[in-house]
Amino acid sequence: MDQQIIFQRLNALLASGRMSEMRGALLMLNPVDIAQYLSSLETENLLRVFRILPGDCSADVFSYMDDEQREKLVSSIGDKEAGLLVENMFVDDAVDFLEEMPAELVRRVLSNVNEEQRHIINRFLSYPDGSAGSIMTIEYCRLPLGTTVAEAMDDIRANGVDKETINTLYIVDANGVLRGTLPLRKLITADDETRVDDLMDVNFVSVQTHDDREKAAELVRKYDLLSLPVVDKSERLVGIVTVDDIMDVIQEETTEDIEIMNALTPSEDTYMKTSVWQLAGNRLPWLALMLFGSILTGLIITHYEGLLLSVPALGVALTACIPMLMDSGGNCGQQTSTLVIRALAVGEMQPSDTPRVLLKEFRVSLLVGAVLSVVNYLLQVLVFGRTWLVAFTVSVAMLATVVLSKCIGCLLPLGAKALKLDPALTATPLITTIVDTCSLILLFEIASVMLKGVA
């Protein structure tokens, strides 16, 4: 059924106060959809509906709600009830939630959480933002070395329901050091008396708590994992990262890359929830920077005033080419830098490939530049009615601009990567400014030489 229709029916039940029917209807829905439905309600109704959710489902629904709604809800249900809610959430979800709440609210809620859980949550809250530790969960199955298959199955039957994932089991030694991983499928198909030591995979990959979460994402993607163990500095197992959280990381990191490539300061929140002031603040620094960059272009044009004014009609002819040249140069540079930045981001290219990439871009730019120059020559003569000399001058400037901008477009991000800077930073702002400046100088210098007789 269409989600819109479902929500309309729920609203009808809510409006007529048929709350037990409502409870029955909600039982039929996925927690993700219930959370989405709750997001559409005002505080009063939000509370009414949330209270009738089955107990084992409310913590799950709560972890899919957005921060604004969660804050509203927690502020109204009272600290005891909120504490219970947090106790029933998976630790990683609880930490995600608490990180976004005001400090005062966190203090009040946590004082109602049992001591053990509070201790764990506080430890998680101390992992640096963006680290593997900050996105891990501790609800996983760990087994000591020497466990038999039968014992392992008993353990899973007794405790498995509360674990976030039991698809992979983690085998540790007496010191808690991770020694192997065991997919549940291998356990199920093995004999009862076999020891996990003989079944486990010892070639596992893992990350440390303070590693960047991007590293965790890269490993999960490369090795097609469902979960990735997280260890401390002594290789002791402290948690796991699950693939659903990794997908969120990838989406956030990609959005950040795209924003930086397009001259935006990455925003913490979604577009719809970011204020006008914040949006303006994220854009202004870049725009101001680029405005200062384009002073250069203004100064160059003023510098060649003599050339532009010597034969006024010629000056206008050159002026009319400026946007065309600048656009072509900017577009060419942007095309190349986009490909290089993305290839670096997904690990297809390394700084050591620089010579090969540069040679390739040089050859591509000759091809592309040659075609654009010919088209441009024809446009100048046929559309604008310029003399062949002017048309030829502009076409030479076009070829030079294309070659230069493609080479700059690949060298800048590769250079940034080699210097351990974010390659995405070199995209639009820097390249536009450099390419604009170069294309203007090329145009005027080529024109000065070639049109000497005319001017």
Added chain:
Amino acid sequence: MDQQIIFQRLNALLASGRMSEMRGALLMLNPVDIAQYLSSLETENLLRVFRILPGDCSADVFSYMDDEQREKLVSSIGDKEAGLLVENMFVDDAVDFLEEMPAELVRRVLSNVNEEQRHIINRFLSYPDGSAGSIMTIEYCRLPLGTTVAEAMDDIRANGVDKETINTLYIVDANGVLRGTLPLRKLITADDETRVDDLMDVNFVSVQTHDDREKAAELVRKYDLLSLPVVDKSERLVGIVTVDDIMDVIQEETTEDIEIMNALTPSEDTYMKTSVWQLAGNRLPWLALMLFGSILTGLIITHYEGLLLSVPALGVALTACIPMLMDSGGNCGQQTSTLVIRALAVGEMQPSDTPRVLLKEFRVSLLVGAVLSVVNYLLQVLVFGRTWLVAFTVSVAMLATVVLSKCIGCLLPLGAKALKLDPALTATPLITTIVDTCSLILLFEIASVMLKGVA
């Protein structure tokens, strides 16, 4: 251990022909890493190493190798051996591989695959590219309604090892219609005599074979799934899509979006493997299109020749502002369209949000435009030494350009989405051309009015 060091040791073993030690060393590696190692070898060595891989591992390694290496390998090992390899691969991996091979090779290899498997592969090869059917796998556990937990466990023990995933079981009725899904964890913790009908989740989400694979990706991401059932038009279960394939889909789709947004025709292959001709071909259509677009700007400048020549110094002053205005307009439009396109891609924004987004962008653009105008005014007076009237004229044009370009930047992608076109298409090429044209007309019209006394 570092991958580089591992590869060096393997190379040393290979060079001295110690193949049994080599075989032992390879046993310690993950198939993903073995595939990467094979990619670094020449055909002869590739074949030598591939042949000593343990039988159950070679199909797995083969599915992680890149197309070029696979083609090399299959052409040299002979059709019988290649047929056996394909038989041992998961169907989705085999299909992925065969789709990229020359038709003649596919025919020869398939003639050596057993009839049942060949039949399935041929059916898969017929699903349209980019559909959910084309990325699904058929190695999953399906159970009839009425199965008991004990029977289900026996079934998994007998057949589970060959399944790509057994984390979720799929329950079908006598007609093969999907009736419910059952996580393995729930099965394991249930009593032997319970029927799967009583345990299964009937609120599952699914896709149809011909649905877009992007839809499958969206569902997996939204509902945090490890696998998603694929059904035919009669709701009969035909396969599942696993989360690792979904991550590849997301990466490919994101790369495609980024390429289109930056005026590139999406490429089939990675940058390093795409030829110079192909790269040039992916870029030229857009560049040529934008070059034709910028004829407009040239024509506009030529049209205002009178204004530019009436007072030559004034003409140069206006000319010197053109790059600055065009850049600011282009950047502003690009910032907004980037945010809107990304928000549409991840489902945070809908075409129905247009009025709210437009109002927000209008307010942001007033803020941003006001700041840029003031900065620009100061630059014109202090750096370029223009009169206050010229500086004021350019600043007014700047404000108008910023407001206009931000509004266009949000309306174009939202409009494209409403018309069921790809919003990414409206990014750079279209917006640059429109914004450039508009900013020039704004500059010259505002200048004509305000500088009437001077000119």
